[in-house]
Amino acid sequence: MSAAQFSxxxxxxxxxxxxxxxxxxxxxxxxxxxxxxxxxxxxxSMHRLLQGLGKAPRTVMTHPxxxxxxxxxxxxxxxxxxxxxxxxxxxxVAEADLIVVVDTSAPDRLGLMEPAVSxxxxxxxxxxxxxxxxxSFFSSIWCEPDxxxxxxxxxxxxxxxxxxxxxxxxESLFVALATDxxxxxxxxxxxxxxxxxxxxxxxxxxxxxxxxxxxxxxxHERTMALGDLLNRSTxxxxxxxxxxxxxxxxxxxxxVSMEDLDGFVDSLGQVKGTEIVFLVVEVGPMxxxxxxxxxxxxxxxxxxxxxxxxxxAKAAGCRIEGAEEEVISKLLEACTDxxxxxxxxxx
Ligand code: AMP
Ligand code: MN
Ligand code: MN
Numbered sequence: 001m002s003a004a005q006f007s008x009x010x011x012x013x014x015x016x017x018x019x020x021x022x023x024x025x026x027x028x029x030x031x032x033x034x035x036x037x038x039x040x041x042x043x044x045s046m047h048r049l050l051q052g053l054g055k056a057p058r059t060v061m062t063h064p065x066x067x068x069x070x071x072x073x074x075x076x077x078x079x080x081x082x083x084x085x086x087x088x089x090x091x092x093v094a095e096a097d098l099i100v101v102v103d104t105s106a107p108d109r110l111g112l113m114e115p116a117v118s119x120x121x122x123x124x125x126x127x128x129x130x131x132x133x134x135x136s137f138f139s140s141i142w143c144e145p146d147x148x149x150x151x152x153x154x155x156x157x158x159x160x161x162x163x164x165x166x167x168x169x170x171e172s173l174f175v176a177l178a179t180d181x182x183x184x185x186x187x188x189x190x191x192x193x194x195x196x197x198x199x200x201x202x203x204x205x206x207x208x209x210x211x212x213x214x215x216x217x218x219x220h221e222r223t224m225a226l227g228d229l230l231n232r233s234t235x236x237x238x239x240x241x242x243x244x245x246x247x248x249x250x251x252x253x254x255x256v257s258m259e260d261l262d263g264f265v266d267s268l269g270q271v272k273g274t275e276i277v278f279l280v281v282e283v284g285p286m287x288x289x290x291x292x293x294x295x296x297x298x299x300x301x302x303x304x305x306x307x308x309x310x311x312x313a314k315a316a317g318c319r320i321e322g323a324e325e326e327v328i329s330k331l332l333e334a335c336t337d338x339x340x341x342x343x344x345x346x347x
Contacts (some may be wrong), residue, residue, distance in 0.1 A: 017140040024098035029059040032104035033111035041176030042102040042150040062111040066259035072172040089116035099124040103150040105133025132310040148193040151176025167204035174200040225254040240275040248282045265291040302345025303334045313347035
């Protein structure tokens with residue numbers, strides 16, 4: 001289904017989705033692999049909404065979130081598959097009467113939960129804002145690619161169900177929105193994002209300490225690693241593309257974790273004239289995770305999807321296997337194609 005058919009229309013929540021949330025007793029709340037602030041913030045807020053309505057929800061993430069984001073799960077309701085070997089996807093699904101997926105609509109992004117969820121015959125609902133998804137996988141889906149985050153959609157669900165979020169929930173939703181918009185700086189931060197932020201601040205969120213916790217609490221090692229990354233950046237294709245590679249060697253030399261790399265791609269995107277910025281991170285032998293950002297009119301989603309990934313027009317990602325040089329040249333080829341013919345993918 002094209003993005004145009006899912007234009008942002010606040011309040012247009014499918015009635016069946018609200019009915020499913022109202023009718024369930026044991027919902028299982030899930031999100032995408034390697035959850036970010038929007039995934040966790042949306043999931044725990046949904047958890048509290050349903051718990052407050054007398055249901056017994058469980059929220060299960062495949063992987064932990066970056067440590068500095070843990071505070072948005074104020075009551076520690078989220079459970080993590082990789083940290084708890086006793087959690088079994090089949091059992092979790094068998095105990096549920098509704099599956100609620102937030103911040104992804106692509107079943108393969110459910111990672112280890114995917115086979116059990118695919119096999120389940122219970123209703124599955126989804127609230128998301130990504131460009132790609134298997135809409136027929138869900139009994140009811142509300143997907144708004146023009147929405148800055150999933151968190152603000154969850155706030156709409158609170159409104160629709162007549163529930164006022166408490167201050168903790170407002171903070172979780174604020175972080176969901178603030179992280180997906182790069183603290184309200186990216187092009188997805190428009191009227192809706194600022195209006196939603198204003199409402200959440202009115203509900204008691206204090207933006208300054210939240211900013212400090214997330215964006216000004218890095219280790220010195222992380223700062224040095226960022227220096228390495230910036231030093232190794234390469235400007236090419238007539239100054240329109242800037243990229244850098246973060247190797248396992250630099251990571252172990254600096255002693256930083258994968259989660260410390262969060263935000264690195266945004267620090268790369270500060271060079272005048274660049275249209276596409278990407279960061280390639282070595283995650284294993286011949287395995288790379290790629291983060292792409294568009295600073296112009298082209299859609300980096302077109303590049304990510306060429307390699308089986310996805311995301312949004314201005315921020316997308318994928319994984320590519322091969323030798324480092326091979327991976328870079330494939331990505332540069334995709335950039336050349338796109339910049340030569342932007343009709344192939346306009347943001
Ligand atoms: P990141 O560069 O990891 O911050 O991701 C940017 C956007 O691309 C986010 O919306 C992600 O959900 C999406 N994304 C990242 N990696 C993948 C992937 N392998 N497959 C699909 N979407 C991805
Ligand atoms: Mn996300
Ligand atoms: Mn999101």
